[in-house]
Amino acid sequence: MTAGSQERNETRNGPGLLLIEGIMGAGKTTTAQFVGETLQRMGLQTKVYLEGNLEHPADYDGVAVVDEHELEAICRAYPEYAETLWSLAETAPQSGEKMGQDDPARSDPEVRVVPGEPEAVSSHSRQGCTWLIPYRKAQREMGGERMPAELVDALAKYDIYDGISLAKHAETLQASWHRFASWQRESMSTSYVFDCCFLQNPVCSFIAMHNAGADALQDHVLSLARTVLPLRPVLIYLYPTNVRETLERIIPERPKEWLEFVISYHTDQAYGHARGLSGLDGLIEFLEQRQSIEMDICKQLPFPVLIVPDPHRDWARAQADIARFLGAAGW
Structure with missing residues (x-):
């Protein structure tokens, strides 16, 4: 199903911005790679930026x-x-x-x-x-x-996500996205696929770390959305309906240190402290709330959004839905 405004440029058929979001284990990396390969097969010059890419043109990591x-x-x-x-x-x-x-x-x-x-x-x-x-x-x-x-x-200690004030963080990211959008709007020679930086990363900063509230997060994300609107963006949101099951499926595949880090990050900062979150149950509670907040934001976005429920249960079906969505959106 789709959410958000369906108003778009009917002559799209060219470079643009594709945003991939969802909680850990939802399949963002797999989907981003699939979308990138799909666009390349269509003859579009495409760059895919996965989580942790230190060369990201709009977001920052380790800065x-x-x-x-x-x-x-x-x-x-x-x-x-x-x-x-x-x-x-x-x-x-x-x-x-x-x-x-x-x-x-x-x-x-x-x-x-x-x-x-x-x-x-x-x-x-x-x-x-x-x-x-x-x-x-x-x-x-x-x-x-x-x-x-x-x-x-x-x-x-001065990291853009973990070491500075929320105001400075938001100001710096807003300016960076604006710079990217201005440059991309003028060149429009390459399609960009961004994994996790549009919703997940702001949630980590605004909610997990600073406990700033859903309204402040939404204002920030909608500002980013308005900034990139000329780039003809679309968003694909991967939505596992059972968060606990999703985590239990991916935990054995990942190092013990990874689980310890994500539990600590989501429960041992301002949001988790305010709600007494701890352990795996605390992480699950946070991620369920995160999904709820992100789904609310998706409904407010001024560009097409595809919600893909439980993609891991049938990747062929999920990828077919994504391909149809991209076609309907003018790709």
Whole structure:
């Protein structure tokens, strides 16, 4: 079945944005890969971004968000890595900024050299800036010598999802999605398939971590929806009707550390503390509430939504439903 507005551009037949959502174990990765392969068979240039992709064009993973004073403090604490930090730092996007614009630090005429900073950073460009440092990507690419564990831990305290205020988190993500949408609207040469970043990640921040309430979450997500509306988006929501059964099916397939982490993440933060959640039962209660909130949001979205109940019971049927949905939506 479908939910949300069915108003769309009848001449779609081109690149766009496909969003895949659902709780853990619902089949998001399988579905995202299926959708990507389907679009490629249709002759559309397609990029699929699964959960944890450090190169995501709209969302962030393993990125610290710091102001100039916080970044300078980290550089003072780790002076031997100051040059590395400044080489990694990029200014956070602002509302209205487009991807591909030159970094202001690279075009500022009033350049001065700051000890431990690259020559391209000026006193003017640093004032009032918010900086993004992709520390997980740097750790992966640079190794322990240039990005040691203690420096990674220091940066993780400012992680965009786990270390900053909800207001700064929302502002940074809104600007990033706006920048992506502006760039994609102008190029429209590639279809993008995003896994979990449109609903799941905001739920983790707004609900699990900050216990900000469903209304605040909905306002944030609907703002993102309006931002990407020119990209002709559609959303595929995978809906296991029995959360406990879904978890019991996937737990044996995953490491013990994974289960410990997801239980802790969903029960040992603001939302879980406020409701006394604990253990597997607490995780299940959270995920059931999450599904309810996400389904409510799906009904408010201004673009086509497909709800796929229990896709794991019959993947052939689920994929056929998805293919029909994409065809009806103009793909």
